[in-house]
Amino acid sequence: xxxxxxxxxxxxxxxxxxxxxxxxxxxxxxxxxxxxxxxxxxxxxxxxxxxxxxxxxxxxxxxxxxxxxxxxxxxxxxxxxxxxxxxxxxxxxxxxxxxxxxxxxxxxxxxxxxxxxxxxxxxxxxxxxxxxxxxxxxxxxxxxxxxxxxxxxxxxxxxxxxxxxxxxxxxxxxxxxxxxxxxxxxxxxxxxxxxxxxxxxxxxxxxxxxxxxxxxxxxxxxxxxxxxxxxxxxxxxxxxxxxxxxxxxxxxxxxxxxxxxxxxxxxxxxxxxxxxxxxxxxxxxxxxxxxxxxxxxxxxxxxxxxxxxxxxxx
Numbered sequence: 001x002x003x004x005x006x007x008x009x010x011x012x013x014x015x016x017x018x019x020x021x022x023x024x025x026x027x028x029x030x031x032x033x034x035x036x037x038x039x040x041x042x043x044x045x046x047x048x049x050x051x052x053x054x055x056x057x058x059x060x061x062x063x064x065x066x067x068x069x070x071x072x073x074x075x076x077x078x079x080x081x082x083x084x085x086x087x088x089x090x091x092x093x094x095x096x097x098x099x100x101x102x103x104x105x106x107x108x109x110x111x112x113x114x115x116x117x118x119x120x121x122x123x124x125x126x127x128x129x130x131x132x133x134x135x136x137x138x139x140x141x142x143x144x145x146x147x148x149x150x151x152x153x154x155x156x157x158x159x160x161x162x163x164x165x166x167x168x169x170x171x172x173x174x175x176x177x178x179x180x181x182x183x184x185x186x187x188x189x190x191x192x193x194x195x196x197x198x199x200x201x202x203x204x205x206x207x208x209x210x211x212x213x214x215x216x217x218x219x220x221x222x223x224x225x226x227x228x229x230x231x232x233x234x235x236x237x238x239x240x241x242x243x244x245x246x247x248x249x250x251x252x253x254x255x256x257x258x259x260x261x262x263x264x265x266x267x268x269x270x271x272x273x274x275x276x277x278x279x280x281x282x283x284x285x286x287x288x289x290x291x292x293x294x295x296x297x298x299x300x301x302x303x304x305x306x307x308x309x310x311x312x313x314x
Contacts, residue, residue, distance in 0.1 A: 034107065034224040042104040044077075049123045051116070052106025056097035058128060060088040065158065066130050067311065068121070069096040072140030072166075074197055074231060075204075075294070076103025078217045079139060082300035083307070090308040092135070097124060101230020103221050112230055113237035117145045118152060125156070133158040135311055139296060140268065141166050144240040151246040154253055161258040161307060164268050164293055167243035168275040176235065185232050193228040203266045206292035214297065247279035257283045258310045260303060262291025284310060 039046060044057035057077065067087050069080045076098040087094045098105040100120060101112060110116060125134065135158050138146030143165020150157040175196065179185040188196070201218055205211050221227050234240075250257065257280050261273040270287070277283055286306055288295050296303045
């Protein structure tokens with residue numbers, strides 16, 4: 001009897017392991033690799049950098065100062081769709097791009113750490129022969145990248161605008177902690193990663209009217225291999241919640257810095273705006289009463305005039 005129970009338990013254990021392995025293999029094999037043929041459907045341009053192809057759009061007056069729009073953790077450069085024209089009309093040259101691993105950019109198998117995102121922007125500016133210094137506007141993780149970039153390369157940056165920026169510690173959910181665990185994280189992101197990521201997209205909005213079109217644009221990048229892997233690697237290696245020192249150093253530079261934060265932000269709490277203001281005492285701050293996390297996309301009629309006025313106020 002005991003022997004039969006042992007065999008049954010062992011068999012059940014083996015079946016469970018086989019199930020998990022099979023579900024993982026099926027999940028990672030069903031997504032195709034992003035190809036040049038797929039990129040033909042994308043607007044904008046492409047350029048080869050050291051880690052692969054970057055999808056970007058450069059538009060506006062060639063005589064204007066350049067504004068660089070830096071997107072966040074999951075949403076590629078379409079998140080600026082309702083901001084580009086306003087900045088162009090204000091006389092600026094506007095550059096936006098998809099980070100490695102997102103949108104139509106390459107998905108290299110590397111550590112997605114601070115150095116990667118910093119080097120990505122340096123190479124892009126150099127290859128496109130962008131006149132320096134530039135204005136940088138960063139949303140969420142893009143805010144963290146903006147602070148890192150301005151801290152490391154102050155001579156390359158004119159002004160810094162931060163929209164609900166990452167950089168300070170926030171309470172991490174159990175799911176995120178679990179995802180950072182080796183092997184377990186790979187399994188979670190492969191099997192249920194798409195559902196988890198899309199649930200976060202919904203949390204970024206206060207009002208649902210623009211959510212359907214946003215989701216449709218967002219899902220395009222998810223159909224290709226490497227997206228969830230890039231997110232997982234970023235979670236493990238970017239350490240975007242540990243930037244207090246970089247913020248403080250930026251605060252000591254003789255630079256104009258703008259901070260915009262929605263009071264109803266459910267991704268990065270509005271209360272974190274206090275940390276940014278403490279680190280950069282002279283920061284220009286705008287609290288958006290009914291704004292969520294992607295306030296620039298959801299409320300461009302409020303955000304665009306703030307950005308244009310700040311950038312033109314020399």
